[in-house]
Amino acid sequence: MTTSTPSRRAIVLLSGGLDSYTVAAIARAQGFDVCALTVRYGQVHAREVEAARAVVGALGITEHVELALDLRGIAKSALTGNSDVPKDRDVDATDIPSTYVPARNTIFLSLALAWAETLGASDIFLGVNALDYSGYPDCRPEYIDAFARLADLATRAGVGGARFAIHAPLLHMTKAEIIRAGLALGLDYGLSHSCYDPRPDGRPCQHCDSCVLRARGFAEAGAVDPLVAAPPA
Amino acid sequence: MTTSTPSRRAIVLLSGGLDSYTVAAIARAQGFDVCALTVRYGQVHAREVEAARAVVGALGITEHVELALDLRGIAKSALTGNSDVPKDRDVDATDIPSTYVPARNTIFLSLALAWAETLGASDIFLGVNALDYSGYPDCRPEYIDAFARLADLATRAGVGGARFAIHAPLLHMTKAEIIRAGLALGLDYGLSHSCYDPRPDGRPCQHCDSCVLRARGFAEAGAVDPLVAAPPA
Numbered sequence: 001m002t003t004s005t006p007s008r009r010a011i012v013l014l015s016g017g018l019d020s021y022t023v024a025a026i027a028r029a030q031g032f033d034v035c036a037l038t039v040r041y042g043q044v045h046a047r048e049v050e051a052a053r054a055v056v057g058a059l060g061i062t063e064h065v066e067l068a069l070d071l072r073g074i075a076k077s078a079l080t081g082n083s084d085v086p087k088d089r090d091v092d093a094t095d096i097p098s099t100y101v102p103a104r105n106t107i108f109l110s111l112a113l114a115w116a117e118t119l120g121a122s123d124i125f126l127g128v129n130a131l132d133y134s135g136y137p138d139c140r141p142e143y144i145d146a147f148a149r150l151a152d153l154a155t156r157a158g159v160g161g162a163r164f165a166i167h168a169p170l171l172h173m174t175k176a177e178i179i180r181a182g183l184a185l186g187l188d189y190g191l192s193h194s195c196y197d198p199r200p201d202g203r204p205c206q207h208c209d210s211c212v213l214r215a216r217g218f219a220e221a222g223a224v225d226p227l228v229a230a231p232p233a
Numbered sequence: 234m235t236t237s238t239p240s241r242r243a244i245v246l247l248s249g250g251l252d253s254y255t256v257a258a259i260a261r262a263q264g265f266d267v268c269a270l271t272v273r274y275g276q277v278h279a280r281e282v283e284a285a286r287a288v289v290g291a292l293g294i295t296e297h298v299e300l301a302l303d304l305r306g307i308a309k310s311a312l313t314g315n316s317d318v319p320k321d322r323d324v325d326a327t328d329i330p331s332t333y334v335p336a337r338n339t340i341f342l343s344l345a346l347a348w349a350e351t352l353g354a355s356d357i358f359l360g361v362n363a364l365d366y367s368g369y370p371d372c373r374p375e376y377i378d379a380f381a382r383l384a385d386l387a388t389r390a391g392v393g394g395a396r397f398a399i400h401a402p403l404l405h406m407t408k409a410e411i412i413r414a415g416l417a418l419g420l421d422y423g424l425s426h427s428c429y430d431p432r433p434d435g436r437p438c439q440h441c442d443s444c445v446l447r448a449r450g451f452a453e454a455g456a457v458d459p460l461v462a463a464p465p466a
Contacts, residue, residue: 037307065306065307067302067303067306067307068301068302068303069300069301069302070300070301071347073298073300074270074298074300074344074347074348074351075347075348075350075351076351096389096392100389101347102346102347102348102350102351102388102389103343103344103346103347103350103384103387103388104347105387106343106346106347106383106384106387107340107343107344107347109343110336110339110340110343111307111336111340113335113336113339114304114307114308114334114335114336114337114339114340115307115308115335117308117335117336118307118308118309118335137386137387137388137389137391137392138386138387138388140386142386143383143386143387146379146382146383146386146387147383149379150339150376150379150380150383151336151339153370153371153373153375153376153379154336154338154339154370154371154376154379155335155336155370155371156329156333156335156370158370159329159370
């Protein structure tokens with residue numbers, strides 16, 4: 001009788017942004033086989049999905065699912081086209097900006113949970129961040145903990161004794177710390193896409209919250225953002 | 234200065250089955266404006282979506298969203314075509330059958346939550362049932378409670394003080410009690426569709442768990458199922 005090795009597969013929510021790229025690399029560095037899940041949810045910055053594919057290639061990820069789920073009819077947000085993406089805002093303000101997408105992380109984690117259970121995996125990674133996080137409620141530690149408890153109750157695997165782990169390795173890191181960690185792992189951030197409102201040629205606008213936080217992160221990390229230094233071909 | 238009346242809109246997850254039809258009618262009877270959400274998730278019994286439309290018409294629901302979200306690639310189940318729908322099973326067995334769809338209710342409630350927050354509503358109804366429920370983990374009271382707590386943490390509305398209510402009015406009812414309640418509300422169950430594996434002409438198979446539970450419910454309620462007595466035109 002042989003003992004089988006437990007599965008080390010993990011689902012990683014991969015938008016194609018700087019954070020999720022770093023998370024996917026961290027999961028891989030921790031020994032997980034990364035199964036990447038990208039959702040086309042009607043985001044105005046669908047350019048990020050192309051970035052997700054580039055990241056998948058660069059990290060040598062063999063399982064990547066792109067799921068189409070058009071949230072524009074039910075989730076009002078600047079990111080689903082209901083209003084203009086705010087520019088040159090004070091990104092340290094404590095109000096929740098119009099780029100908040102109602103229930104987005106709950107929807108994405110639920111989809112990741114379905115795939116995890118189907119694969120017999122119990123690890124889910126996502127790139128939420130409680131510091132440079134734009135004030136989104138579904139990026140807070142207490143939210144992540146609550147989802148993990150829900151996952152155990154929601155599933156056949158949980159009833160059978162599995163305990164789902166929701167890994168948010170960036171939760172308490174600044175953007176600069178995230179970038180340093182990624183650079184130490186050899187990541188090419190020129191492959192990622194963060195901008196909420198890219199120019200027609202795909203280049204970042206440099207004025208939305210996501211661009212501002214990214215630029216500040218690179219500056220604080222003492223690094224050059226390859227996306228800004230040289231635009232993608 | 235005038236005082237505005239608080240919104241009485243509620244999201245109702247409407248599959249087109251007997252249970253969700255009854256729940257929509259209960260929500261309406263409680264004074265809610267029903268906003269019905271139906272998901273095409275790649276279910277083998279897509280016939281139920283047509284039933285959802287019929288129910289929407291019969292109840293005079295003015296807001297109905299049908300969302301396409303193909304779960305077949307990430308959620309393995311007999312209901313997403315990964316195996317045959319079991320027939321003539323002991324529906325009182327305590328194991329979780331192959332018709333369980335991983336994380337389905339969590340996905341559906343998350344989508345309902347997005348729409349609720351977008352509409353400024355805080356009431357969500359679904360037709361889960363803890364008695365005649367086929368053993369699904371995401372139909373248990375403790376799961377429903379956990380989702381409500383998550384919803385408060387997950388959303389801008391929750392941060393702002395809203396408390397989401399997840400209404401599961403059928404939770405502790407038998408199928409016979411559900412049918413009696415629906416008949417008392419004047420429902421035409423000939424419009425609903427419960428079968429997991431309908432025949433080519435759309436008629437119920439009479440052998441899957443859902444058909445067996447429905448037939449037992451009608452028998453115990455002392456009523457005739459119009460779907461069986463006279464097939465839909």
